[in-house]
Amino acid sequence: MLGALKELLDKGVVVFDGAMGTLLYARGVYINQNFDALNLFRPDLVEKVHRDYLLAGAMVLTTNTFGANRIKLGRYGLEDKLKEINKAGVALARRASGGKALVAGSVGPTGVVPDIFDKSQLALLRDVFREQIEALLDAQVDILVFETFRHTLEINLAIEEARKVFDGCIIGQMALDDSLQTADGKSPERVAQLLRDFGADIVGLNCGIGPAKMAEAISGMVCAGVPVIAQPNAGYPRRLEGRVMYMATPEYLGEHTKQYLRAGAKIVGGCCGTTPEHIRQVANEARLFVGGKIEIPKETVAIEVSDAEMRVPLPVEERSEFGRVLKDGWVISVEIDPPPGTDATKVLEAVKGLASAGIRFINVADGPRAMARMSALSLAKLILDSAGIETILHVTCRDRNLLGIQADLLGAWALGIKNLLVITGDPTKLGDYPMATSVYDLDSIGLLRLVSMLNRGLEPSSRRMKGATGFVKGCGVEPGAKDLDREVERLFKKVEAGAEFVMTQPVFDAEVFLNFLEKVKGIHIPIIMGVLPLVSYRNAEFLDNEVPGMHIPKDIKERMRKADKGEPARREGVAIARELVSQMKDKVNGIYIMPLLGHFEMVKEIVEGMV
Incomplete structure (x- = not known):
């Protein structure tokens, strides 16, 4: 026994x-x-x-x-x-x-x-x-x-x-x-x-x-x-x-x-x-x-709250402009990393440049690659105030315990942040402080359940709170995961937990992505395809060999090898991205562009004719 x-x-x-x-x-x-x-x-x-x-x-x-x-x-x-x-x-x-x-x-x-x-x-x-x-x-x-x-x-x-x-x-x-x-x-x-x-x-x-x-x-x-x-x-x-x-x-x-x-x-x-x-x-x-150490239940029994007192969230299209486009349009969003110091001037200038090119939504990464940076929430607020653009705030499970996450979510709503992308977060071993503690009180499924509760005006303890949030909430997925069946199984659990859209990791292999789409036909929420424009052959080799879940087909690498680096490679990276977007445009609900090394000019070329 x-x-x-x-x-x-x-x-x-x-x-x-x-x-x-x-x-x-x-x-x-x-x-x-x-x-x-x-x-x-x-x-x-x-x-x-x-x-x-x-x-x-x-x-x-x-x-x-x-x-x-x-x-x-x-x-x-x-x-x-x-x-x-x-x-x-x-x-x-x-x-x-x-x-x-x-x-x-x-x-x-x-x-x-x-x-x-x-x-x-x-x-x-x-x-x-x-x-x-x-x-x-x-x-x-x-x-x-x-x-x-x-x-x-x-x-x-x-x-x-x-x-x-x-x-x-x-x-x-x-x-x-x-x-x-x-x-x-x-x-x-x-x-x-x-x-x-x-x-x-x-x-x-x-x-x-x-x-x-x-x-x-x-x-x-x-x-x-x-x-x-x-x-x-x-x-x-x-x-x-x-x-x-x-x-x-x-x-x-x-x-x-x-x-x-x-x-x-x-x-x-x-x-x-x-x-x-x-x-x-x-x-x-x-x-x-x-998953996380703390389980947020699927169904909450509100001890002190009657059904009549619980808030019913508004439809997605009424919660934010991003939600409206999710419902009726085709999304184009661009990821921005917070700066490593206190000065966000360059980042805000880049955002304004993207806005002038027709970009309406900005993803704000939360501690990407486990690097010490300005908080994602702070940058999201700065972007909202300076450029008036809606952000999609990334929220990871890695750095904050349940109390800290709940506090930040309530604060984000009070500051005018309306959209969330809930993800696990890169492991600390990748970043500046590999000895830092990874908390993981919740996993992404538990965090989605938490946000769903807050949207109904309930705390995890099932107590009624004063007011309620109204986030549009989404999740991530890795179409090229080695164990795709497990990845898909978790995606369905995320949808069950309240995910209302999904943003994928960067896609390079059309065949792999089409196989993924076939497996997730039943999720019935918008899928936004990740696009990462390559900037050099060396960049393509690194992503293919060193980044888990990312596969770059041989023909794509060969094209980048011939272009090598510099301006020819940058143009080829844009061409590859546009071809993939054109091929998948009718199969997804938008694109989520992740420009490398601050190459925001590539975004404008990729979306030319789409905005």
Whole structure:
């Protein structure tokens, strides 16, 4: 049974912590010491590791007891301290958790290669495992995790002994070699089946292999019909200047965490070489995968509000000029990034130039590429006051908690902002401050539900507020997403949550976009196609190779290669954009232009004859 872990799994992805031993080594503990004994002799170091993982986002802390069995402790003359070491290990993790995380008792292999024909040896191994398991259970762990086993016979003995005395959650994890097999030749698929049959509630892999290999291996384990856990090493160890180093960055592990989750893993974390920074990235990806931490309900039961008292939002076309064009016309909007400092003069001059060219709507990005800039709300107000142009204010889920988002939305409405584009936001690792905390109290679906409630005069608590907003609210979508089915599924959920229009990421491939349109025929809200005019061949190569979800066809890149850079490339970028717009004009409800590097003159050329 899953026991205490079931509630977390029901809510979504569960994040375990990362390495203990390699982190203690990196923090100055000599490798010739017994790391489990640090629970008694340097408890401050062990507890600090636990606290750091908790702050990074770990929901389960694993005890520093991996080698705290009679055989391994005996090599250091510490076998008589077995119960004390295990008890202290649980106490340190429990104290560090502060009631905010579960505690998993770690049991590792004995280091003895089991011989199926040596009955006395097998009996000894059973006794060894039973001693440690009972010590951990006496200390009241929430979970037992058997990790880094290389022989299926040995982990079978361990799990069998655990099942005799524990009816709670048992996790079984094997370590594979580079050929993706255990030491006794079992494949990931076979490992999952065996661990399940041995009595494990959760099966998976840890150690042995790095993030990329783990992605390949874990996909074969979901067929076992029980939750799967993935905890890779931070790459393969290298010796540099006398120290063992693991080279995979936190960002690299974060990217591969997405693959584990898409493959069906329910629990993620790290093993050797991983650090709290690695787990912070893992936790961020887990939050993004399942949505925000706070759920705004689909249907709100207003405890203090009767149906007659709730506001009914006006039709979209009556809420703003943008809403009217959405209903009856064809939208052309241009994205503007806020300036990096306090002076918005150049941005406002560009907006006035766009207005003179017939542009009626400006998208104001919210912390694009996670760069520190003037707030989007401030710039939207400046544009409204200086140029009289309606803005579409981007609102991201990344930087503000629920209270902050609600406050900004109410303030935006009071300042005259009428249109919103609700998006998740670029991850902080891309920007100026990769260490900045990503909040994600809400995901874009939850934020759309929040705006829908505010438009009805209700707070998330279902209390009636004085007045109501009247935003026209939309969402983003990535037509070239690798997992298009999941992207489309989320789009339908966004529409259900209240999205009234959708703006796409930049489109270059007509075939890809037409396939997307076919899949979303049933959404029945305006689709505004993203257009990003290319400025050089180098620009095209970068977008194609480095930006997720963006694919530039070979023929487009070839055209840009021939034009290369400068004015010829700029003209070719405009021509490509106009051709795409012409091809899709009757299939979409407008275009959303994202000029690069301040090339606003390209906008005027693209829309010539359309405004």
